[in-house]
Amino acid sequence: MEIVARWRALVASSASLDLESWEREHAGLVAATAAILEQGGPDRDEVIAAFRAARGVDEELRSALAGVLLPAPGLALEDPEALLDHPEVRPIAGLIRIRPALALTVLRQSDQQVDVEIHRSWFAGSPAQIACVDGGAPAPEVDLAPRRPDGRPLTHVLQVDLRAESRNQGADRLAGAGLPDDGILNLFHDLETLGTQAHDDPSAWRVTWRAVPDDDVALVPPRDPATPPAVLLNPQMMLTIERPADRSQLGGEDAERLARLSALVEAHPYDSNPPFDPVGDLDDHFDEAVGDEADPPCPWDDDFVPVEPLSRMGGFGEAGHGGALHAVLRDRLPLEPGDGYVLLLAVSPRAVESELATLASMEPLEPEARRVLAAPLEVWARARDGARRDVANVWCFLGDR
Template sequence: MRVYDRFSHPKSCDSVATARIFILLELERSTLVEQTFPDPYTYLWAPDAYARDLREPLPGVDPEPKVALGLGAMEFKQPKKMRRELDDEPTRFGASWFGGRPFATGQSWPVGPDGIPLTHIVQVDLGYEAVNVGDHGFEPTGLPPEGIIQLFHDTENMGDPEDVEDLASPPWAVRYFIPASDEIDTFEILDTPAGVRDPIPLIPLDIDGFMTVKDQFSIKFTNERVHDRYSELFELAEFEIYDRLLRFEAPRLEHRPGDPGFHAEERISRMSGWSPGEIREEYEGILPEVLPLADTSDGYVLLFEFNPRTFDTPGWFHEPPLQVWILKSDLDARRFENVRCLIWTDS
C-alpha cells in the first residue's frame, strides 16, 4: 500500500482533513484486501505466485493472473518535464500522453484507407515506464522494456471485420521506435495535419503496473459461493489500480473513488493483461477470424484497451472501449504493423 505517495502532492487534496479521510478509506480497503485475498500489488513480479496463493480462498478456480499497465489521466504532470533518477542518470519523464501530437518517428502522419489522416490516440514511453514501474513489475507484462509506442485510429470505424477492406491500409496504425537520446526536449513533435477527425486535446498519463484476472463470466464455477467470492476478487483487482491512479487525478469528479457520483463500473485503460469487459457470445469467434493463430504455441496479447469514459473527452470515439490485439509472436518480434483493432460496442 502506498498511501504517502498519493497524498504528498500539493494538488492531491484540498485540506489536511480531506487527506485524513482518504487515508482512512485507503487503510480500510487495504485491510479488506488482506483479510479476504492476497494484496495483488505485492505480486506484480510473480503472477504465478499470486495464482498459487489464491487457491485457498478460491478452491478449484484458476484466475490466470496477468500484469498490466494502468493508464490514467494525470492533471498536474507537464509533458517534456525532465527529472533525474537512477544515480542521477537522465531519464525521460512526461513522454506518455493521450491525444495531442506525437513525437516524430521519421515517418509521415498515417492516413486511413480514405486518405484522411488518422487521429492520434496515445503515445506511451515504454522505456521510461519500465523504469517507473520497475523491472520486476514491468517484465511480466510482456511489453518491450524500451522504445516509444504510438497508436492512431480512424474514429469513425467500428473495427468490424466487414469494415476493414484492405489490411495493407487499415483504419489504424501503430508506430514504434527507439529514440537515440533521453533528452526529450530535443525530440521533434509532429504537427497535426488538416482534416484529422476528432483531434483529442493532450492529456498526460499516469501509469503504473497492476494485477488483472479473468472476469467472472469467463470461468465456470462449481457453486454460487465461489462465484461470489471470485467476483469480489475481480472488483478489488480492478479498483486497486483505479484507486491508485484516479483517486484525485481523474478529470471528471464522478470518476474519482470517494466522490458521491463515482461509477465503479468504469474500467481503467490499460496495456497488456486481461480485459475487464465481458466477452459476449457474438464476439467469441471474431478475434480468431481476424487474427488467426499460426500454431498452438502462439497466443493473443491485449496491446491496448482504452476506455474513453475515463478521460475528459465526452462523446469521443463512440464511448465503448477500443481494443488493440497482437499475436505474442509479433509482439516479441516488434511487428506492430500486424495489430488488429476491435471496439466492443456493448461492453
C-alpha cells in the same frame, strides 16, 4: 460467532498480553480464520459481516480481520502465486488466470500542464517527435500522420513511452506483462470502423512503434500548438484477471469471490496513483474530491462502488473469451502452432472521465479529446509479433459509444 469473539478478545488484550502469548494467539486466529474463509458458507459470511460492522466503530477489529480477509494486489504484483494461494482466492484459483498489465492511469494534476519530459505518455493530442539532445541526427521516424486509402486522416488516440515506463516500473515488470521495455508506441484510428466483422478494412487503424536511440534524446512536444497533449498519463502496474469463458463453472459464492477480487485489483491502480503536486497546491482539491473518510469502503463492504475498468497495455480483454470477436481474430490474424493472441491495448473512455472527476478543479475533457475517447477500443496482436515489436499486423475492436 466464536472466531469473531476471539478476535475481539485479542484486540482488547493487546496491551496486557506479553508479546509471545499475543503472537501465538494471533497465529492461531489467522490460521483458523483462513480455513473458515476458504471453506466458505455461513461462517465465512459471519466473518465478512463482522468486518463490515466494525467500520467506523471498531477500527482495531476491522484492521485485524482485514489482515486475513483482504488480498494485497500490490504484493501480488511481485508474487502472483501468493494471490492465488490467498484463502479468499484459493477456491477459484483453478478457474482463473492472472496477468500483470500497465494501467494507463491519468495524471492527477489540476491543470495537466507539466513538463512533457516528465510525463511522456498521453491520450489524444498529437504524437511527439524524438530528437537527439547533443544536436546529432534525429531519431528515425515512422509515419505519424497516417491516412486511410480514401485520404481521410486517422486520429491520434494514444502515445506510450515504453522506455520511460521501463525506468519507472522496471524492465522485468514490463516483460511480465508481455510488453517491450523500449521505444514509443502510438495508436491511430478512424474512430468509426468497428472491426467486429472479418471484412472490415484494417487500414482504419495503425499502431506504430519507434525505437529510441541509446544516447540521450529529447521528446519534442507536438509541432501543432493547437493540439497539445490532451490527457497526460501516469501509468501504474496492475493485475488483470481472465474470467472463465463458461460462467456456469462458477457457483454463487465463487462468483461473488471473483467479483470482489476483480474489483480489488481494478481499484488498486487508482489507489496507487498519487496526485502530481510539484508546488503543493492540490491538497485541498484532492480532499474535496475524495472526502475525509479515513476508512473508505472496499470490495468486501456493501456500499463499495466498483471503479470503471482502466485503460491498459497488456493483460486480459473481452475478445479473449472466445465467441464472435475471437472468430474475427482467427480469420484475420491466423496463428501458427504454439502462438496465441495478446491484448496490446485497451482504451476505456469512462475510466478517463472517472479519473478526471477525482480532482474537483479539473475541467471535463476538451471537445477534441472527448471525440477521440468516445468509445472503448481494444487492440490485439499475435504473441510472436508482439515479442519482436512487430505492430504492423494488429486488429482493433471499437465498442459502442
